[in-house]
Amino acid sequence: MNSHLLDGHYRILKVLNDGEKRKTYLVEDANLPRSQFIVKQLCHPSSNPQSLTILRRLFRSKAATLEKLGHKHDQIQKLIACFEENEEFYIVQEFIPGNPLSDDIIQGQPLREEQVISLLSEILEILVLVHSYGVIHRDIKPANIIRRESDEKLVLVNFGTFNEAITNTVDNLEYMPIEQVNGNLKYNSDIYALGIVAIAALKGLPTNEIFNLRSQKHQLTGEIVWRDKNLKVNRKLVAIINRMVRLDYRKRYQYATEVLDDLKRLTSVDDDQQKQHHKKLLLILMGLAGCITLVIGAWFLQSPKPVSDAEQKLYQEGVNKYDAGNYEGAVEDFNQAIKLDPQNALAYNKRGNAYYRLGDYEQAQADSSQAILLNPQNANAYFDRGFAFSELGKYKEAIADYTQAIKLNPKNAYAYYGRGLALAQLKDNKGAMADFSKAIALKPQYTETYLQRGILRRRLKLIQAAIQDFDRVIKINPSDAKAYYQRGLTQSINKQKYIAIKDYTHAISINPKYIEAYLNRGDVYSDLGDKLEATQDYNTILQIDPKFIAAYTHRGIHRFSFGDYQGAIEDYTAALKLDPNNVAAYNNRGNAYLELGNKKAANQDYSRAIAINANNASAYYNRGVIRSKQKNQQGAIADFQKAAKLFQQQGEQDSYQDAQREIAILQNNSPPAPTTGDEARQPIHRRRFPIHRE
Template sequence: MNSHFLDGRYRILKALNDGEKGKTYLVEDVNLPGSQFIVKQLRPPSSNPQTLTILRRLFASKAATLEKLGQEHDNIQKLIASFEENEEFYIVYEFIAGNPLTDEIIQGQPLREDQVISLLSEILEVLVLVHSYGVIHRDIKPANIIRRESDEKLVLVNFGTFNEAIINTVDNLEYMPIEQVNGNLKYNSDIYALGIVAIAALRGLPANEIFNLRSQNNKLTGEIDWRNKNLTVNRKLANIINRMVRFDYRKRYQYATEVLDDLKKLINVEHNQQKQHHKKLLLVLTGIVGCITLGIGAWFLQLPKPASDAQQKLYQEGVNKYDAGNYEGAVKDFNQVIELDPQNALAYNRRGDAYYRLGDYEQAQADSSQAILLNPQDANAYFDRGFAFSELGKYKEAIADYNQAIKLNSKDAYAYYGRGLTLAQLKDNKGAIGDFSKAIALKPQYTEAYLQRGILRRRVRLRQAAIQDFDRVIKINPSDAKAYYQRALTQSINKQKYAAIKDYTAAININPKYIEAYLNRGDVYSDLGDKLEASEDYNTILQIDPKFIAAYTHRGIHRFSFGDYKGAIEDYTAALKLDSNNISAYNNRGNAYLELGNKKAANQDYSRVIAINANNALAYYNRGVIRTKQKNKQGAIADFAKAAKLFQQQGEQDSYQDAQREITILQNNSAPAPTTRPKSGKIEKN
């Protein structure tokens, strides 16, 4: 056995598992003496050449994805290589020195709650990334979670992706939810399995007792009744686990990020992080809104503290309320501080921050100005006032304040970032890109600066450079949904539709309520002719927000595209109930009425567009089509002439030529109905 080589280089040291579907070996790479790896053999169910060809393609695709996953996260077992020998497939994994979780979950020895919370958090962090790549582990159980010897971290191993793709079997039913057993795998199937692992850990149950556990159902709810009288568990933790293991996947947590959020609330991690890194987190998570709070700590070095205990207490209460999102309460506390000490520059600054968050930019600007009067050398006061000016549309004043902030502190990455945002508003793309680049040079992990630079680079058609910026954000923070979304937009512009779908899906997995990602993914599905997938995305948006107008108009365009004109009319009508001046809805509904032969209704819709916006070329063109069908030659020529003039002014040369051609046909007394119309209802999709 020891003399046997796989792929001509992997010497078998030991057979770890020998099953009917394949074997697992501990091997040494003879090219790297002393190195050890795990090799897993997969035996295809058939040697039919056509089947093998399909399996080879699947195998290569899955291997490439898992190889990239291992590179992205240190807590995922790395895929080293893959190969085929004698019509059998092999995967080479890194060898993880450590012990499986089965060594920690011992019968009769339950783990503590904090140990279980830590276990869940570590694996969920991994699942966020895994699911963002469209991968489902499929086989989460204690044996596939290794506690690495070198750093005591948990590592997820033995992805079941190949098993499903190559040998198409289902094993280890102890931890699998019913939908997976039935072949209807979901992302939250992994969440269910992890929930069962957590229960086993809290109860001290080995794998052979999990079946008995799952048969212990609550008579009223039908769910697993895992809490016995001898087990005391924090109620909130128990509720989280119960939701992880709901029998119906639709009632379960849908995404790993949701479970993580609830766990963080449970252990108060978010609160502690906000206290320690509040300013930087606000900047990263909320862009402009957050920027205004950064750098406040420097005030404590530059300005005197409130003189009395009462002032200090009031000030701290205001800060606490601000951190908790109670901005009105914070304003009241800072008001009292200022009444006690009208020279307290820091109180003015923090009150200005609170007013900013409340959307009162005039008052925010006034408070920042007062802070500047009290301390003209503080860069942060200029920085804060710059954001207030920017929100008020006073961009030149904002630029002046950012310049002063940079003059006082040339190493402040956030000041360059703020100035870059304002320059972008002024359409100075080159200057804005330069400022974002400067911010990145000063702060190489500044994800918001990369994100904004990427958006601008896409705007100026530097699409590959834009993708590189979004790639960088994702590398720094694999859970940044905005970066996946922006990269998807760029991929879509580049006609890389399947890549765009993958990125939109990753954004949605991270943020299940990311409406814009559903909308754009639906549009891509629609372009590809994937009728059901597109409809499901538009429908999901309307479940999240029934008043989201674009979902109706986009679904209307989708329905129109496959001939469901009545359905399209229903959607455009719903949009118009929410916005009676929605031009694209009128234009598109007119087109749908026209397809159904209702010329009168179509004409009314086009005329309504013109009444709202007398420069809408598309409405004139479409009304010209109606008038031609109604044999109103002069009216049609007038509409086409107006459309042609507007199209030419707007630089739409093809549409201009269409309109001119229709005029020529009518003037030559040949009046067949036009056969070509430009697309109607162009929609702003951002």
């Protein structure tokens, strides 16, 4: 393949990666026949002699450390050699025959719970050693975990040490925690990435689905919400993984040994239960059951105080664990407290909070209900049940609970905020606005309330007021990407396109994978006629998520706008492969076919759009144009009449007038008005639907 020998003796057998920032080859050593290695060429950003000297020293230092690691642990990819050639750095690594974990994580085919526990344990054992040497892997993901053919063990490969130190690039954002993106790398950044891998394995999510997972965040805590009712996973394992992927590294596990200890306790539960069972049997056989009963009875009759102390201790331990983010541990302590006193309303309330944090909203609602039954004056229980009802989609019930919580505690800003969210879901805009404003008055620094009020104000066409709310969020927290994005949407609606672009760009700088920001910035660029910029934004989205349908439909609209009708058809077709019921894609593809003179294909697409949505006015109108061209007067009139009726119902007066004029022309057999094109006398309705994820 290549006659050039790297470092004088490494012959390239295959190019594995030929990127701009990094090249990877499968090679053999010409001096060792049938030997295979991986060689990586690390492209540094500077040719300045002083910079090269610094990089050269750094390169050798890190290579020496990784070489030691490879010899210390059998499940770490060995560094064979490193060298420099033509001022480019190369590393030679062990080639490990086997399959990457990414081959095991197939969409819709999750790994079993015991497989995930084994995976976590194996990799964590490796990380204990890695971290003890002061090394952070930096790039843990399924592709960098190889199941070795020879013994089926997992091997950790492709340490990111050189990537960031030499090439100055940051990849793999799907698995990367925010502190690493911001350059504030921690040892537990590796723990976060491994936690995301575990979630992907349990849910059967390939890498291109991980970004969507990370965007599913709890509206109050901001933590990732990944467990749903259909996923049957041991709650203790859920708690461990949740602590691994906490957004704030300070609330995360700090050391790999801590995670290992919790996993070992998890796997030893069954053994402990078995031991307890045998112990009970032994007590019975020894005839001690009766004595125990007498002792316990006397204890209850003569000294009730120790029970109260034990109960209080368990409750407080549960609270402490809850505050530390150990929600599963908190549930266990509250369970014990409730066993000692089934009338303990506070324990039910706090256990419900812990279940809520674990994503078990039904159990949270049940515990809050029990707390209310035991103490109808418990404002927190009503408030907590309100949020559980909201997560379950029961907004009317949630509103009733928030209202009761406010009656019992009129100063609870979160209750007003929660009720505002529920009212907005039920389209009670006035009530929602009042609640958001009240929450702000009670807690002026709570940014989520400003954000939601700004979104609501925009819906109500209160543009300047909405912008003020987003301004306030940014003033409180300049790193809130959502606020910049929402302000950008509002500026776009306000026809301030260049200001909108600036806001979208700021949101992207904070969150480089903010798909909605790319999408809407691309739309604005397209409207401004900036062909290359718009195309680049749509392309970036599809690099992040190749299954993001809106990127195809929006890029299709953009291509249509500058006459690339075939390209537009390709995009709409790609969208329809992902969503065969996408009405907009059928309608817009029909427009493109019509521009190319393919009336038959256009007619089929409009008819499909109508079959999916009988209220699609644009499809009726466009099909009417085609039928008119085909001399199908009766069919054309019927389509224009249907379009006119729908346009009128939807308040689109100009479009209604267009359809009425077409009907008059056809009924009077009048010749069509002059046009600049051969295929249509009226502009075909082409609509785009920017995504506003609010």
